[in-house]
Amino acid sequence: SQQGEEDPQALSIQEGENATMNCSYKTSINNLQWYRQNSGRGLVHLILIRSNEREKHSGRLRVTLDTSKKSSSLLITASRAADTASYFCATDGSSNTGKLIFGQGTTLQVKP
Amino acid sequence: DAGVTQSPTHLIKTRGQQVTLRCSPKSGHDTVSWYQQALGQGPQFIFQYYEEEERQRGNFPDRFSGHQFPNYSSELNVNALLLGDSALYLCASSFSGGWQPQHFGDGTRLSIL
Numbered sequence: 001s002q003q004g005e006e007d008p009q010a011l012s013i014q015e016g017e018n019a020t021m022n023c024s025y026k027t028s029i030n031n032l033q034w035y036r037q038n039s040g041r042g043l044v045h046l047i048l049i050r051s052n053e054r055e056k057h058s059g060r061l062r063v064t065l066d067t068s069k070k071s072s073s074l075l076i077t078a079s080r081a082a083d084t085a086s087y088f089c090a091t092d093g094s095s096n097t098g099k100l101i102f103g104q105g106t107t108l109q110v111k112p
Numbered sequence: 113d114a115g116v117t118q119s120p121t122h123l124i125k126t127r128g129q130q131v132t133l134r135c136s137p138k139s140g141h142d143t144v145s146w147y148q149q150a151l152g153q154g155p156q157f158i159f160q161y162y163e164e165e166e167r168q169r170g171n172f173p174d175r176f177s178g179h180q181f182p183n184y185s186s187e188l189n190v191n192a193l194l195l196g197d198s199a200l201y202l203c204a205s206s207f208s209g210g211w212q213p214q215h216f217g218d219g220t221r222l223s224i225l
Contacts, residue, residue, distance in 0.1 A: 033213065044216070088154050
């Protein structure tokens with residue numbers, strides 16, 4: 001079963017704008033990860049945030065984590081057409097064994 | 113350095129048939145996980161192999177089975193195929209020593225007629 005919901009399911013923005021997508025999960029976690037999937041391709045790991053962290057940055061990506069609300073958000077700043085993809089959050093439950101539980105994803109379209 | 117490779121890329125089968133999908137992990141990785149991704153959904157964990165044994169299993173019936181070979185490559189077998197088995201099957205590899213992100217292949221698109 002899916003871990004939770006991602007919001008919105010679809011997002012369409014213009015190049016240069018910021019994109020924010022949210023993820024909720026159900027169980028306690030050790031960490032939460034975000035992955036990107038281009039159409040017809042596999043998933044690419046973007047960033048990991050540990051349960052004791054509240055915010056993390058990587059290039060144009062900013063991830064926040066609120067364990068009290070069991071939610072996370074991914075912000076992509078100054079978006080580019082190449083950012084067009086589906087974005088998934090994934091958690092390991094509390095097992096830390098590599099079994100990932102994915103959300104349903106947000107489909108992002110960045111228009112040039 | 114080759115990443116995770118999966119074969120075949122596409123496969124068409126009919127109900128009741130059996131299928132075998134193959135995965136070669138990224139160099140240096142010893143753990144392989146398999147996921148099923150239905151259209152428009154997130155991947156769902158099928159099982160994970162380490163040291164040639166199934167280490168974890170998701171909520172999938174026994175029709176789904178796997179194997180890991182001494183060179184760390186892996187196979188996913190599905191018997192008695194159902195229409196609902198149509199999906200993208202993703203293989204992911206990682207290294208067991210300390211946390212590292214999983215590396216995914218581009219998947220096998222399985223269509224059941």
